[in-house]
Amino acid sequence: MSPTPQQRRAARHQLATGPVATRRGPAGARKKPITVDLIVDTAFAIVAAEGYDALTMRRLATTLETGPSSLYAHVVNKEDLDELLIGRLCARVALPEPDPATWRDQLVDVCTQLREQYLRYPGISQAAFAAAPTNLDTLRLAEGLLGILLAGGVPPQTAAWAIDALVLYVNAHTLEVSLARRRPARDDDTWVVSRDEVLRRFAALPETYPHTKRHADELTTGTPEDRFAFTVRLMVDGLVGSAQG
Amino acid sequence: MSPTPQQRRAARHQLATGPVATRRGPAGARKKPITVDLIVDTAFAIVAAEGYDALTMRRLATTLETGPSSLYAHVVNKEDLDELLIGRLCARVALPEPDPATWRDQLVDVCTQLREQYLRYPGISQAAFAAAPTNLDTLRLAEGLLGILLAGGVPPQTAAWAIDALVLYVNAHTLEVSLARRRPARDDDTWVVSRDEVLRRFAALPETYPHTKRHADELTTGTPEDRFAFTVRLMVDGLVGSAQG
DNA sequence: GATCGGTGACGAACACCGTTCTACTCCGGA
DNA sequence: TCCGGAGTAGAACGGTGTTCGTCACCGATC
The missing domain is CATH 1.10.357.10 (Tetracycline Repressor, domain 2)
Incomplete structure (x- = not known):
């Protein structure tokens, strides 16, 4: 099960998401496949350590030992990443x-x-x-x-x-x-x-x-x-x- | 009388400004020399028409028919320009x-x-x-x-x-x-x-x-x-x- | 008027940015 | 086993703010 980033975003806003595809694709050469959770966690770590300005797609990709374009398989764009971060953060409020x-x-x-x-x-x-x-x-x-x-x-x-x-x-x-x-x-x-x-x-x-x-x-x-x-x-x-x- | 942008900024924060130089330098080939007021007015026009995101040093320079580096004779940096804009804007409040x-x-x-x-x-x-x-x-x-x-x-x-x-x-x-x-x-x-x-x-x-x-x-x-x-x-x-x- | 040095203008270049496009590999389903 | 879709990754695009070096112009001084 691996919805596209566009589908994930639509679901967060209660919009139609379409069919969800099965995971396929390379990750064999990587010790750890890239996932949206991994991206979000890594982004939080960067922001916590160096501030929001340090969070760039390139910085994020470098930290994950990949190229920035790989991120777009998991997040729609930087703004989508922002939304994920804010949403995650709000979810922590009891x-x-x-x-x-x-x-x-x-x-x-x-x-x-x-x-x-x-x-x-x-x-x-x-x-x-x-x-x-x-x-x-x-x-x-x-x-x-x-x-x-x-x-x-x-x-x-x-x-x-x-x-x-x-x-x-x-x-x-x-x-x-x-x-x-x-x-x-x-x-x-x-x-x-x-x-x-x-x-x-x-x-x-x-x-x-x-x-x-x-x-x-x-x-x-x-x-x-x-x-x-x-x-x-x-x-x-x-x-x-x-x-x- | 032509204080440097650094001196102008210092004055706004009541810091020592040092000696002020006499205006010298080319402007003969330009129909209108670049001044900090011209930069600020032009910046306001761009923001009013297209929003703050459209205000880049390049956009500003192009509008003034010069290159972006010319702006730095008049403003310290983009942040200085921001400060000038906000200051000007606040000054309009009666x-x-x-x-x-x-x-x-x-x-x-x-x-x-x-x-x-x-x-x-x-x-x-x-x-x-x-x-x-x-x-x-x-x-x-x-x-x-x-x-x-x-x-x-x-x-x-x-x-x-x-x-x-x-x-x-x-x-x-x-x-x-x-x-x-x-x-x-x-x-x-x-x-x-x-x-x-x-x-x-x-x-x-x-x-x-x-x-x-x-x-x-x-x-x-x-x-x-x-x-x-x-x-x-x-x-x-x-x-x-x-x-x- | 001539000279000099400081200032302003400007292009090239630097180091970065977000994103798209293309090629390739891997995976899962048939 | 084959095929097509998904994921990875590099190159490139179009953009950002800023610095550096060069040149022309200006005003003060002699």
């Missing part, structure tokens, strides 16, 4: 049984898990922005969030749009954090390397920036985790007014 | 005089303006994710938002993190909208082209997606503007509890 008493904490928990997955693979969240809304793996996550929100008494329309907002924010936050962490690798001294340096530059701002100068401390304090927790809480707090429990 | 009575509407207004700028140049917001936090043009925007939040009685620490959240959300939202709008240009039928198609697929989901199936209508309704307004309001509502007025 969805709690919705509880009306703790729905807010449950929301925070799911978002935090997703954040952790994205940060484990630096930069990968940029692939999530292009994801189509009908992939079964990512829909599972949305389904879980929807269940939690409904259990909390949030009206369906509000819940639907809140999912959109939360997921987008997690994407954006993790992308920014990943890009900022990548920055110190550059030897260019233009960029910021420390909070002290930012404070120095804020202090040197002209008088047209009075608030920034006065509150430089607050503007520069807080870890990425602090900011993430703040924002998710902010959104959840904003939902409380519309919840009926 | 910042209101903070008003304690209408601070919430003012917040929504600034975010909406920024959204509009980003959507005018489809996909450009992805360049904003990599922006360093010390660019003077983008700091002006943060300064304006900070003024509004403080006028509304939001504590400085909350205000600082709220700016982070709002700006990130605007980036993410506009990027997603831009990518989704780009999708119909593809002739691949795997992707969604209409709400009806999404509804069809939601209806076809297995029983493990009960909430999604039941609330398919709410999940698929709402324009990008609706969703944007909802989320900004959600965050602003979340801030009300911490505001003292």
Whole structure:
């Protein structure tokens, strides 16, 4: 059983897939035949170690000791690979049984898990922005969030749009954090390397920036985790007014 | 007076720039010498017409009737160009005089303006994710938002993190909208082209997606503007509890 | 006006990218 | 055993950002 990459992708979006062929073809000369799972696992390893930018078809193929064109027997294209990665990653998020008493904490928990997955693979969240809304793996996550929100008494329309907002924010936050962490690798001294340096530059701002100068401390304090927790809480707090429990 | 691109970039981040050289060099054979403003204006035109992905150094150079290497006399690299574009774009946002009575509407207004700028140049917001936090043009925007939040009685620490959240959300939202709008240009039928198609697929989901199936209508309704307004309001509502007025 | 050195313009080339096309080998079914 | 389909792999296509070297032009200085 070996569906083509196009068929696999169609199945993920509940489209007709056509007949599935039996495996045939060379792999005898290879110690390990290339499979889509092997490609995905290898891709994750590269991203985890070197960031999403390091993930190229050539890099992937080299790591697998083959040529880049061999990958196209298993994935439609790079974008398809992105979708596989994001889907796999979303599948790792454990969805709690919705509880009306703790729905807010449950929301925070799911978002935090997703954040952790994205940060484990630096930069990968940029692939999530292009994801189509009908992939079964990512829909599972949305389904879980929807269940939690409904259990909390949030009206369906509000819940639907809140999912959109939360997921987008997690994407954006993790992308920014990943890009900022990548920055110190550059030897260019233009960029910021420390909070002290930012404070120095804020202090040197002209008088047209009075608030920034006065509150430089607050503007520069807080870890990425602090900011993430703040924002998710902010959104959840904003939902409380519309919840009926 | 002609600072090098490296010097211009340093100035934007309040770093030492060194001596500025007098303009010298050929332009006699060209009807119009290349300047950084010309590069930026040309880049905006390309992005506005064809999206951010169409903006390559080669495309830009061809449009300017030169070779790509000529651009590097005026911009440090592509990333520098990104920064110039984002800075220019942020500079177009009109910042209101903070008003304690209408601070919430003012917040929504600034975010909406920024959204509009980003959507005018489809996909450009992805360049904003990599922006360093010390660019003077983008700091002006943060300064304006900070003024509004403080006028509304939001504590400085909350205000600082709220700016982070709002700006990130605007980036993410506009990027997603831009990518989704780009999708119909593809002739691949795997992707969604209409709400009806999404509804069809939601209806076809297995029983493990009960909430999604039941609330398919709410999940698929709402324009990008609706969703944007909802989320900004959600965050602003979340801030009300911490505001003292 | 002549000279000089710095700057801007530009082509060639580098090192990379995603993907397609073609040829070949291997596999499983008949 | 034969055949056709599937998988592997190299060559090549069309593209990317950037550097390097060369040349022409410009402005400051003498």
